[in-house]
Amino acid sequence: MSAALARGCSDAPILRERGQREVFCGLTGIVWLHRKIQDAFFLVVGSRTCAHLLQSAAGVMIFAEPRFATALMEERDLAGLADAHDELDQVVAKLLKRRPDIRMLFLVGSCPSEVIKLDLGRAAQRLDGVYKAAGVRVLSYSGSGIETTFTQGEDACLAALVPQMPRNDAPQLLVVGALAEVVEDQFSRIFAAMGLTNVAFLPPRRASEMPSVGPATKMLLAQPFLADTARALESRGARHIPALFPLGVEGTTAWLTAGAAAMGVAPERIRDALDMPQTRARLALQRCQSELAGRSVFFMPDSQLEIPLARFLHNELGMTLLEVGTPFLHRAHMTPELEALPSGTFLSEGQHVDRQLDRVRAARPDITVCGLGLANPLESEGMTTKWAIELVFTPIQGYDQAADLAELFARPLRRKDKLDFGRPPVAAGA
Numbered sequence: 001m002s003a004a005l006a007r008g009c010s011d012a013p014i015l016r017e018r019g020q021r022e023v024f025c026g027l028t029g030i031v032w033l034h035r036k037i038q039d040a041f042f043l044v045v046g047s048r049t050c051a052h053l054l055q056s057a058a059g060v061m062i063f064a065e066p067r068f069a070t071a072l073m074e075e076r077d078l079a080g081l082a083d084a085h086d087e088l089d090q091v092v093a094k095l096l097k098r099r100p101d102i103r104m105l106f107l108v109g110s111c112p113s114e115v116i117k118l119d120l121g122r123a124a125q126r127l128d129g130v131y132k133a134a135g136v137r138v139l140s141y142s143g144s145g146i147e148t149t150f151t152q153g154e155d156a157c158l159a160a161l162v163p164q165m166p167r168n169d170a171p172q173l174l175v176v177g178a179l180a181e182v183v184e185d186q187f188s189r190i191f192a193a194m195g196l197t198n199v200a201f202l203p204p205r206r207a208s209e210m211p212s213v214g215p216a217t218k219m220l221l222a223q224p225f226l227a228d229t230a231r232a233l234e235s236r237g238a239r240h241i242p243a244l245f246p247l248g249v250e251g252t253t254a255w256l257t258a259g260a261a262a263m264g265v266a267p268e269r270i271r272d273a274l275d276m277p278q279t280r281a282r283l284a285l286q287r288c289q290s291e292l293a294g295r296s297v298f299f300m301p302d303s304q305l306e307i308p309l310a311r312f313l314h315n316e317l318g319m320t321l322l323e324v325g326t327p328f329l330h331r332a333h334m335t336p337e338l339e340a341l342p343s344g345t346f347l348s349e350g351q352h353v354d355r356q357l358d359r360v361r362a363a364r365p366d367i368t369v370c371g372l373g374l375a376n377p378l379e380s381e382g383m384t385t386k387w388a389i390e391l392v393f394t395p396i397q398g399y400d401q402a403a404d405l406a407e408l409f410a411r412p413l414r415r416k417d418k419l420d421f422g423r424p425p426v427a428a429g430a
């Protein structure tokens, strides 16, 4: 492509950095996945550190009967003195006896289980054979933190579901990625208004509602961090529909339009179905526009949602993008997003945390999106931050959530403005 034809940031240079990174591991995905698949249980095979991470990440929700736990690996296991497979079998037997509501059990690998090379894939296969007749499927995936970022836990979990999906040769639209139920219901209603009813969602809400896949399946990614899942679905015949991600009015419209058009819905029917929710969402968005326009934002690489979020904040709210960092850049999935970014956006992939912090300090953004570990130090330096993980836990996709998403950025800035206003002015020469 010639320079004159390049759009947005599709051809922009990207700063690639490798160094110390400050991100949560893939176990974090359990916090939202266990709410999504309502009869699943996530059994982490890991250490006390893994248990603490889960407890603190999910600590805001106290359940009488939680649907995740950690099978603790003790020193004897790590030293190879105990038969970890035997112990795991016993833990699983006890768990399934006590919790007959479990229909799908995930054995989730961690750094310690990988270090001792505990083959959870083999364990899951064996236990699946034992419990299948009783209606419990046993699967495995890794949530280990080595060389991953926290949203990859969902990718690994969904990729583990793909071999369980029955084959289906009929045309269908498959929406891929965990969405809050309220968002999923909104999308189903909009597709139905276009006359599109053969729409399925992965992950399912219940183990028994596993969607099917086949060569006539068109897949619409709802999350930008599902490279392995998409690859697994493609190997079953599904075809990816390139689209913006459904963040903001622009993204939601483009995403719904791409999905419907790929299924042969006529353009006027799509326009009619989108007209009202789109207008409503634009109006709702206005309340944050004046607060956010002209404010600057810096994204550190964390959730892989950074590029679509940056596109939304710039294109719909007029924010200035100082740097958009992403842990990994999947070009094929991200092309429409890169094209929609303003040209000249500073993009970075990977992290060298010290160098990036130097750039944050030099740029003094109005708001920095980063992980929990970096937020407090930056706040103590007088900077305003937004936790990247909050953007994954909160329903932010779709029309009705566009204004709430803008509000997530406006609120900390509003708080900061109030604090600055209340502070006594610094005396000259102080």
Ligand code: SF4
Pocket: 025, 026, 027, 046, 047, 049, 050, 051, 053, 109, 110, 111, 112, 143, 144, 145, 146
């Ligand atoms: S999986 Fe690894 S990175 Fe994650 S909590 Fe356990 S030890 Fe830490």
